[in-house]
Amino acid sequence: MLTSRALLLLCAAAVYPLSASDEYAPLGSYTAAERRHWAFQKRRNPEVPVFSDAAGKAWVKTPIDAFLLEKLRKEGLEPAPPATRRILIRRVYFDLIGIPPTPAEVDSFVSDKRPGAWERVVDRLLASPHYGERWGQRWLDVVRYAETDGFEYDTHRNGAWRYRDYVIRSFNEDKPYNRFVKEQLAGDELRPGSQEFEIAAGFQRLGPLRKNAGNQEVASSRNEVLTEMTNAVGSVLLGVTLGCARCHDHKFDPIRQADYYRIQAYFAATHEREVSLASEAEQAEWKKKSGAFEEQLKKLRQSMKGLEGAAKEEIERRIKDMEARAPEPLPAIFSVSNDPARVTPVHLLSRGDHLRPGARVGMRPLGVLLEEGAPEYTAVPENPRTRLAEWITSPENPLTARVMVNRIWLGHFGRGIAAMPNDFGRMGGMPSHRELLDWLANRFVESGWRVKPLHRTILLSSAYRQSSHSPIGKAARGKDPDNKLLWKYSRRRLEAEEIRDAMLAVAGRLNLKQGGPGVMPPVDQELIDLLYKPSQWAVAPDIEEHHRRSIYLIAKRNLRLPFMEVFDAPDLQISCPRRESSTHPPQALELLNGQTANEMAEAFAARLRKEAGPSRVRQVELAYRLAVGRSPSKQESQLAVSFLRGAPLREFTLAVLNLNEFLYVN
């Protein structure tokens, strides 16, 4: 008879066929040179440069300007003149809430002669409920948020949308960033039973998930799940390419393979958990209903055996119909929890292969940021992720605040102070303004990790309010072609969501309803047929729902909306810290021939007729004011009016929705 110890060993051998060692890996050491990398150093307390000359004094409105001006002057450059109010208002609306200002909002700002007009606009927009929809999307990009599993089945995740709403809410409430991070890393540990915290902890499950039929590779799937959780800590929160150390020591940064698995060890007990929001009676009822449904479906499938041709097709059709009417899942939260009975022993894995485990490791943050020889925790504490969260959100952590401040800066200027927002390691290059980054990060932490004051500081600067045209453009481009030093504001193309939302807004069709499950709008049947399970695509019956803001449209990994795809929306598979901005013919085809564009052109035309009356001049005037926030020039007006003599209004509105000026922010 086997002793229990022998049994245990056998079990372990079954999971780890190769030489898993019970020995712990050495703690390792880090050289002084490795520790000297700028991003691993404590934040400094830089002195704000002072300017005594008139031009300098006039330009410097905030310390940001002082840091920028110092570098500009060193290069013999000057900032651009201020942008006009008309340009500014459109810029800040897209920037903060992602939709264009109405003509009345433009006028009221342009004509506001009282001091503090700009501050009032900024404060109003920061308080808008749409602010969270714009900045929440940026966070969702970084955390690779989607509402489906991806891979073969691309199963829809019940309740995953609650995380999206949580993010929007958190930005709107100006939740301190340190709390935001803690809730996502360890919400279930910190406040079990709190819906908000459990939703937040769904962060751990945002990555794609591979499920397959047949022989389940339990250990390999578990390894994939842990990999997703671990990599996110690096790319999302710390801004280091931790994932590069999964297979071997990092090639460029002082991150050892053991560091990778020591971070992974914090997740060893973490498992997925659905928290039902239904009562027990409802759950019992649902079980009955779905049981009966499955039974019926099974019978139908069995009845198909041996059938051919039309008879078979008929049953197939009935199955399809039935699948489309499957009982709605009960409301639930997509979350995680620790299971002390299922703690995965964490080993170094040779080449990241779970079948080639080496020495064991315990929990420890990144070694290069700790004292030499700092111990690891080998026993699993009750709240492992809380410990990790506390280290990450410690005011002393050199990375966390810098990384978030840099993301916010990137959102406003189109480029980070550190150019690679997910990589503050050696390959990320030096930040263009290291002192400024530290000054901002210090302020951020001092003001309680609040994001809105940070926006405000940036938006009130002269740097943000510059024109995108500089009189010294030619010379400046020669010295600083990428505008790293901010000698002007960088014009940018609107992002996919902004383009769609702006078209809906201008056409008067935007449905501003907030929150709720992701909406499936109509898409070409051919695209649905390309899904492994076409019945997954259930178009929202209410047309008004199709006109919701883009952030509320479903984020489905295996069917990205063509409109979003063509304008460089992220692929929903891996973290996207910065959007691309490409230019190519399929974009033109989408905006000229696509359904959304043509529907909105039609609606836009109807709006013009209604609000401007039959006068072509007035229609053209209103179209420009709605779409680009200004009146048309005489030349533009003449071109449009003469076009309208021989063409329908909807062709003119379509042209307006295709204008460079409509698609860009100056």
Add this chain to the structure above:
Amino acid sequence: MPEHFRFTRNRREFLCDAFCGFGTLAFASMLAREDARAAVRNPLAPKPPHTPDTAKAKSVIFLFMAGGPSHLETFDPKPLLNKLDGQKRPAAFGEAKYQFISKNAVLMGTKRTFQKHGASGIDVSDLLPHIAECVDDLAVIRSCHGDMVVHSAAQYQLMTGRVIPGFPSMGSWVIYGLGTEAESLPAYVVLPDPKGALEAGQPMYGNGFLPAIYQPSMFRPGRRPVLNLDLPAGVALEDRKKTLSLLRRLNEAIMQPGDEEFEARINAYDLAFKMQTEAPAIFDLSTESQETLELYGIGRQTTDDYGRRCLLARRLVERGVRFVCVVSGGGPGNLQWDAHQDIEENHLRMAAQSDQPCGALIKDLKRRGLLDSTLVMWGGEFGRSPEAEGGQGRDHHNLGFSMWLAGGGIKGGQVVGATDEIGLHAVEKPYHFRDVHTTILHQLGLNQDALSYMHLGRKERLTEVHGHVIQEIV
């Protein structure tokens, strides 16, 4: 170092990106100024290869046998397997992991018969008589292997070099490296099987983190293969021309001289219009001779669909399209080459649909002088198990299976590598997907290291682990 590049922001950036950071300055100075300008206006303009010496192929056609065709029933005869039919696998052959079948499964011989074909005398089974006729042009690789035994992950690895989604496909990498010679057609086209989708779904064909300009154009079945190529109902082409002209004039009314980014946008509209008016002709197969249509099996129910798509692939590469993927199989597993229940029933049916069109494509390309510049690849995400699944089927099998390459400078009429005597493991000159990828790039004059892109702090390329060119066949 830019993390992502954006096309057309300025010319300096363009020149940097256009050659993927490989010998940037040397190439840049070689380019005539006007060519560079044209390229800024059309970022998919043709780009010179990294290694002109090896650039034999201009285009690639991938005949994707989705679901995993059996090597044991097609290109890899195993007399011993037939002898051991019904027995357990001898331990000497080693282990294999399968998705469905249990450890107790027994080996299953094949009912297909093999014959030597062509001057080269390569064995091809009676399942593929038409491909067999072209065997002297094929380099059959019998020792392919991949890392994953389930469809989705294996398909990602076959297409993108990674077992997870989110990475650019070979088609996207190729047009990123070379641009396209077909201005008014998409550069990279996928012709999916109208019967339905595959397990890995759309992300396997996608551009991943590369800019959207490198995305595939998924041609759909039916009247409108390309998304948004048709004018909306009720709009005449002449009217739309006027709208475009208005758009151009309104844009130019406020444009600063020398604004390259906006020039590129205007140019994109011109190209879009050109695509709209010129591309539909490509779908009109009525200009082909009756003989050609019959060659591909067009008009015969079994072969009509795949035949049409193979012929379309030829028409696309003829006009300079860079990468075409023609998918055989889609929808539920048994409508792919995924023969779990009955290998005979499944493979006879799948081969009947695709064999003649595949053979016709090779013959047609060859007689038109296009085979030299078109690399054709045939294969799936894995092969099938020597063991039987449920009596008559075969399970997935990633440890040793066959693919073939032809044209584009590939030396045909040869077999490379071998599996063991029951077709379980690739034992002689094993070639991984990454080696196949590297070979494809090599034939296009692209270098796997130079064809790279900075993403999230890593210099990414098609091959995750460094691949090797299959020297025997190039």
